Amino acid sequence: MCLAAVMFTGGKDSTFALHTALLHGFEVKYLIVIRSKEKYSWMFHTPFTNFANFFEELIGIKTVVFETSGEKEEELKVLEEVKKFLEKEKIKHIFVGAIRSDYQRIRFNKIFSNFTVHAPLWHKDQESYMREISKIFKTMIISVSADGLQNWIGKIIDESNVEKLIAAAKKYGFNPAFEGGEAETLVLNAPFYKKKLSLDFEIKKLSDYNYEIEVRGVKIEDKS
Amino acid sequence: MSKLRINLRNCSFVVDHKKIREDVDVLIEDGEISEIGKHLSKDDRVIDCKGKVVIPGLINAHTHTPMVLLRGYEDDRELHEWLKRMWKKEKYIKGEITEIGAKLAILEMQSNGIVGAIDMYTAFEVAKVAKKHNFFLMNGPAAISLFRTFAEFEKKMKKFYKIYRNDGLIKPVVNVHSIYTVTEEDIVSAFELAEELKIPVHMHMSETRKEVFDFMKEHGETPIKYFSKKVNLKIAILVHLGWITNWETKYVKKAVFCPSSNMKLATGGFFPIDELRHAIIGLGTDSAASNNDLDLFTEMKIGALKLKDQYWNAKATTAKELFKMATINGYKLMKINGGIVEEGKIANLAIVKTKKPTLRINLYSNIVYSHPKVLYTIANGKVVYNYKKPPKFDFADKAINKIYKK
16 A cells, blocks of 8 residues: 655645545555744745644544744754654655745755655646635635735635636736735535534734634534 | 468567567467467468567557547547537547548557457447457447437447357447446446446546546545445456545456546546556557557557656556556456467467667567567457558548548
C-alpha cells in the first residue's frame, strides 16, 4: 500500500489535495497540521488551524499537529520535524495544496527532497478550479483582506455564486482562488469527509478590507 | 487457420516476456508455432529474419476502432465536453461508413504489429471487417442508457453472441459504456447477462474526477466500491482507473491502462500500478480520436514515462513490464492462447527491426523506448502486414469527407 500524508489546513486547497491523494490510490495515513502562533505565516496558510482538534473526527484520518512560533526560520525548522516524523513512519509521499507560491514550493521541496511531493493544484487554472470545488465542497470564506471581497465574508462558495466571485476577482484584481492570500477558506463538508461541520459565528471588521469570522460555536454533525 | 508453412529463418532474437532466444528459426504451421530451433527445413515460405527481432503480435486492449475517422477532430477538449462533440459526429458513422472506419483502423493497427483489439463500438460491422482481415477482436454491442433501452441492447447482444460464440477470431464481450451514461439498473442487468453468457464485461471506469465526484454526490460512495456490492467485478475489464481509491483496487482483477488518451484528454489521473499489480493489466490506445495513434509501441513508451514521472521514481516500472502489458496480458484478457513465442501457441507474431545497438541486454528497452520498425505482422499463421507491400489507405477519403461536411 502506498502511504501518504497531506499538509492540511482545512482550507479548500489542502482539502482538494487530500481528495486527490485518496483518488490516486494512496492510503492517507496522516493529516499534518502546522499551527502557527503568527497570524500571517511565511510558509503556511493559517486559517483555522485551531480546527485541527476537529479534523480527525470530521475526516476520519489521524491528525498530527506541529507548533511553530511563526518566525520565518522557525517555520522551516518545523518542516524538518515533519520530515523526521514521516521518515519514521516510512511515508514517502506528501500532498500539498500549493497553487503558485514558488517560495512555498522551492523551500518545501528542498526540505522534502527525498520524498515525492504531489502538488495537484500546481499552476492549474484558478477559475476552473473554483468552478470545480463550488460543485463538490461546501467551502466557507472565513477571512478576507482585499477590496472586492468585503461582502464575501462568511459566505459559502457554491454554483450559484462562483461566477460572481470570479467576476469580482477580475474587476478588483484579486486571484480567484485567493492565491495571493486575499481570503482564507474552511471546507465544512466534502465527499470524503465522514461528518460535516457547521459554525455559529459573527463577522468582525478589522479594517476597510479586512474581515474575519469570530466563531461562537462549532457543531460536528452526521452527514444526511 | 492458414495451412501454409512459414519459416522465420535466422531470427537474431525471439523475444517474449519470459525469455529471449538468439539465432533461431521459428516454424509456423496450421496457424500455430510448430517448432523453434536451428536450421529448420520444412517450409513453403521463408522470411529472412537475420538482423531482426520477433516478438508476439501486440494486443490493443482498449479502442473504438471506427473512431479513427474522427482523428484530429476536437483535439483540445477534456473528456466530457469532448464526448458530447464526438457523439454529434458519430451519428454519421453508421453502416458502410462504420465498416470503412473499422478497415482503416484495423489495417493501421496491423501495420503497427497489432494482431487484435478489445473494442467498444458498432460490433456487427466491426466484426465483419475484422474477420475479413484476420484480426482478433473482442467486441459486443454497448449498453448505453443515453442512446438505447436495455431491452434493445440485450436483443443485439444475444444475437451477436449467438453468431460469434464459437468463432476463433471474434470474442463476444458485454460492453458497458460508463457509470455516467448507463443507469445503475442497466449496469447490474448487463453484468447479469455477461454471467449468463459466461463472457466478460468491458467498461470505462473512474476515468475522471468529475465522474467519481458526481457519482459520490448521488450514492455517497466511490463507484467501484459501490458496484462491488451489486455485481461480480471479477468478470470486468475496467479501463482507465485514473481516479481510483486504494480501498477499491482490490476489486479490480482486469485493468487497461491508456496513458496517451488520458493525458491528451487532461484527466489528471494517476494509474496506481503499485496497487494494481495483482490484476492482469493490458495496454490500450483508446480511440484514434483521443490519442491520435493506434500504435502500441508509442503507448508502451508513453506508459512507462507516465508511470515513472507520476511516482517521481525511475524504477516505478520497467520496459519489460510495459512489454508484458502489450503482449501476454492482452492475450489473457482476450483469452487467446498466445502472447508468448512457444510451440503450440497461436502464430501471432510481429517481426521488427530495432534501432542500433540491439543487444540481448537492451532488447526490452529497445522495443519499448526506441520504436522499432514493423516489417511483418503475422496473425493466425498468416502474414497480414508486409512492409514491402503496405496497404493503401485512401479508400477512406470519401467517407471522411462525408462526415466532415455534416
